[in-house]
Amino acid sequence: MVRYTIQRIALIVLTLFLILTINFFLLRLMPGTPFDNPKITQAQKELMMRKYNLNDPPFVQYTRYLKGVLHGDMGVSFKLQDQPVTELILSKLPHTVKIGAQALAFGVIVGIIFGALAAIYRNSGIDHAVTILGVLGVSIPSFVLAAFFQYFLCAKLGWFPFLYSPVNLDKGITLWKSFYSTILPSFSLALFVISSTMRYMRSELVEVLNSDYILLARAKGLNKSQVIVRHALRNAMIPVVTIIAPMAIGLMTGSLIIERFYGVPGLSSLMVNAVNTNDYFLILGVNMFYSLLFIVVVLIVDLLYGIIDPRIRLKGGEA
Amino acid sequence: MKDKILEVKDLEVSFRTYAGDVQAVRGSTFDLYEGETLAIVGESGSGKSVTVKAIMGLLATNGYYKNGSIMFEGNEITEMKERDMHSIRGNKIAMIFQDPMTSLDPTMTVGKQLTETIKLHHDVTKKEAHDRAVNLIELVEIPEPASRMKQYPHQFSGGMRQRIVIAMALACEPRILIADEPTTALDVTIQAQIIELMNDLKEKLGVAVIFITHDLGVVANVADRVAVMYAGRIVEIGTSNEIFYNPYHPYTWGLMTSMPDLETEGKLLAIPGTPPNLLHPPVGDAFALRSEYAMEIDFEEAPPLFKISETHYAATWLLHEYAPKVTPPAIIVKRKERFSEVSE
Numbered sequence: 001m002v003r004y005t006i007q008r009i010a011l012i013v014l015t016l017f018l019i020l021t022i023n024f025f026l027l028r029l030m031p032g033t034p035f036d037n038p039k040i041t042q043a044q045k046e047l048m049m050r051k052y053n054l055n056d057p058p059f060v061q062y063t064r065y066l067k068g069v070l071h072g073d074m075g076v077s078f079k080l081q082d083q084p085v086t087e088l089i090l091s092k093l094p095h096t097v098k099i100g101a102q103a104l105a106f107g108v109i110v111g112i113i114f115g116a117l118a119a120i121y122r123n124s125g126i127d128h129a130v131t132i133l134g135v136l137g138v139s140i141p142s143f144v145l146a147a148f149f150q151y152f153l154c155a156k157l158g159w160f161p162f163l164y165s166p167v168n169l170d171k172g173i174t175l176w177k178s179f180y181s182t183i184l185p186s187f188s189l190a191l192f193v194i195s196s197t198m199r200y201m202r203s204e205l206v207e208v209l210n211s212d213y214i215l216l217a218r219a220k221g222l223n224k225s226q227v228i229v230r231h232a233l234r235n236a237m238i239p240v241v242t243i244i245a246p247m248a249i250g251l252m253t254g255s256l257i258i259e260r261f262y263g264v265p266g267l268s269s270l271m272v273n274a275v276n277t278n279d280y281f282l283i284l285g286v287n288m289f290y291s292l293l294f295i296v297v298v299l300i301v302d303l304l305y306g307i308i309d310p311r312i313r314l315k316g317g318e319a
Numbered sequence: 320m321k322d323k324i325l326e327v328k329d330l331e332v333s334f335r336t337y338a339g340d341v342q343a344v345r346g347s348t349f350d351l352y353e354g355e356t357l358a359i360v361g362e363s364g365s366g367k368s369v370t371v372k373a374i375m376g377l378l379a380t381n382g383y384y385k386n387g388s389i390m391f392e393g394n395e396i397t398e399m400k401e402r403d404m405h406s407i408r409g410n411k412i413a414m415i416f417q418d419p420m421t422s423l424d425p426t427m428t429v430g431k432q433l434t435e436t437i438k439l440h441h442d443v444t445k446k447e448a449h450d451r452a453v454n455l456i457e458l459v460e461i462p463e464p465a466s467r468m469k470q471y472p473h474q475f476s477g478g479m480r481q482r483i484v485i486a487m488a489l490a491c492e493p494r495i496l497i498a499d500e501p502t503t504a505l506d507v508t509i510q511a512q513i514i515e516l517m518n519d520l521k522e523k524l525g526v527a528v529i530f531i532t533h534d535l536g537v538v539a540n541v542a543d544r545v546a547v548m549y550a551g552r553i554v555e556i557g558t559s560n561e562i563f564y565n566p567y568h569p570y571t572w573g574l575m576t577s578m579p580d581l582e583t584e585g586k587l588l589a590i591p592g593t594p595p596n597l598l599h600p601p602v603g604d605a606f607a608l609r610s611e612y613a614m615e616i617d618f619e620e621a622p623p624l625f626k627i628s629e630t631h632y633a634a635t636w637l638l639h640e641y642a643p644k645v646t647p648p649a650i651i652v653k654r655k656e657r658f659s660e661v662s663e
Binding site: 211212213215216217218219220221222223224230231234235238308309310311 | 375377401402404405406407408409410413414416417418421422423424425426427428435436439440471473484487
């Protein structure tokens with residue numbers, strides 16, 4: 001297990017390197033420069049290009065950039081007063097991760113619970129409600145949901161704040177208040193996760209409950225809840241864990257829009273602005289962090305899989 | 320005769336479906352005596368499995384007891400609450416299933432699955448449960464029981480898994496062991512080993528066994544008594560010798576003639592037609608449609624069980640005193656002759 005984990009981490013480094021390289025050259029292939037503002041004169045532009053050494057051959061720039069990255073320097077933003085990219089990202093990242101992680105955790109847990117209930121009480125009211133919610137959840141885009149929430153829950157009822165507010169004790173925004181403001185953005189993102197997990201969990205558990213080993217567990221004299229807790233849930237959750245990774249991608253793309261809606265000062269605005277203005281190093285940096293987030297989620301899921309399912313537990317380390 | 324430990328009387332079990340009620344068991348009557356092995360044989364869909372699942376109280380959610388009774392230790396199982404069944408299942412009546420590849424929980428170690436049963440029914444410490452489980456694995460003749468405890472089902476072969484399932488069933492020294500086609504999914508050499516093991520354990524532990532199978536060869540190896548089921552009813556029941564060498568029901572004749580033995584020559588016979596649809600079971604004797612011996616009354620009224628000897632009963636109108644005398648198929652007659660020569 002340990003060896004496998006190390007191998008995977010080495011692969012992550014390689015993957016990030018490839019992503020960085022491809023992105024670097026793709027950006028240079030795009031038309032225009034970071035300084036195409038019509039208000040800037042040709043001379044000013046030339047000055048800027050020299051300042052950032054953008055006139056060098058791409059390969060020279062690439063090796064220079066790579067050297068910097070290896071030393072933890074991801075370059076500076078051209079547009080945001082030469083602020084270091086790393087600093088910019090690190091200041092925004094927590095908000096994105098917070099909303100995303102909340103959405104994922106809440107979505108998966110609620111999805112598993114509802115899905116399990118639907119399977120256990122099959123063909124009951126709960127089951128039908130779960131089916132309807134599942135169809136709605138996967139078919140309503142998150143931005144429609146966000147608009148809907150803002151209209152009803154914020155504007156009409158006034159239950160929730162419109163905007164996300166980070167913790168700021170000087171302005172009287174406590175941890176709880178800040179958390180309260182993350183509920184709507186998280187939930188807008190989570191509905192998709194809830195419904196996918198729920199539908200998956202339901203069908204898996206229904207199948208497991210009809211399996212021979214469940215019948216055997218009942219024949220041993222276990223009662224219904226013991227059978228479900230000890231034997232059914234874990235087996236039903238194995239395939240559910242696999243869809244967490246693709247859902248994490250869904251969350252990241254979804255967050256680009258949701259962060260706009262709720263004014264979350266996260267990576268999405270940084271990324272969109274950077275792309276619009278050809279802010280090379282910033283684009284590269286944000287891309288790399290998104291990739292890193294995703295790869296880490298996939299790694300965690302793969303490791304979890306091994307923990308849940310003994311059949312694919314890795315050689316070289318028992319348990 | 321030994322003591323009766325299970326008494327099944329006129330058991331009827333149906334399943335609600337969208338098309339209507341499927342009458343899977345339509346009147347089974349049999350007793351089980353201490354320490355004996357009763358084999359229930361019949362085609363797929365004849366109600367063998369449903370009968371034993373009814374005894375365990377493990378009917379699917381759409382199944383229900385329509386009529387009849389199952390008496391075990393003075394308890395009426397058909398009327399017992401689910402909660403009370405928990406102390407019987409796995410403890411007093413245990414069950415082995417058909418497919419060992421799928422009947423163990425893949426995510427739990429074999430040891431844990433074994434101790435789970437022990438701890439459930441006995442007030443024991445972890446250590447005691449563990450030692451007991453090790454003994455059980457030893458009992459079913461799996462080498463290195465202690466290290467096997469820590470393994471998962473996928474690290475066992477099919478035959479080994481079935482041994483584990485058997486060990487699990489025996490964990491609480493049940494009075495009745497129900498084996499629902501325990502050898503069907505195994506290959507023939509493993510089948511033989513499992514049957515031998517079950518016979519040994521039966522001797523050793525004195526447990527009564529209900530053995531369900533459609534393999535008459537297996538029946539001959541294990542059973543003291545045999546019940547033949549057809550279309551949800553027990554049509555003939557008797558000792559092994561009575562059923563194999565002196566059957567009375569035309570369906571049993573059909574079964575026996577479709578099974579080759581060392582003396583069989585020429586083509587094997589098959590029973591024509593298919594079993595009836597139990598959504599709309601036929602009036603009268605369900606086998607009449609496929610039987611060349613059917614009489615008019617067979618289509619009007621179901622035959623009761625006629626007594627042939629103290630141990631031998633068959634449900635066919637042919638045994639009625641007004642019925643014409645018919646001769647069974649030649650193979651049956653020959654077998655009977657051979658048997659009487661041997662037993663003399």
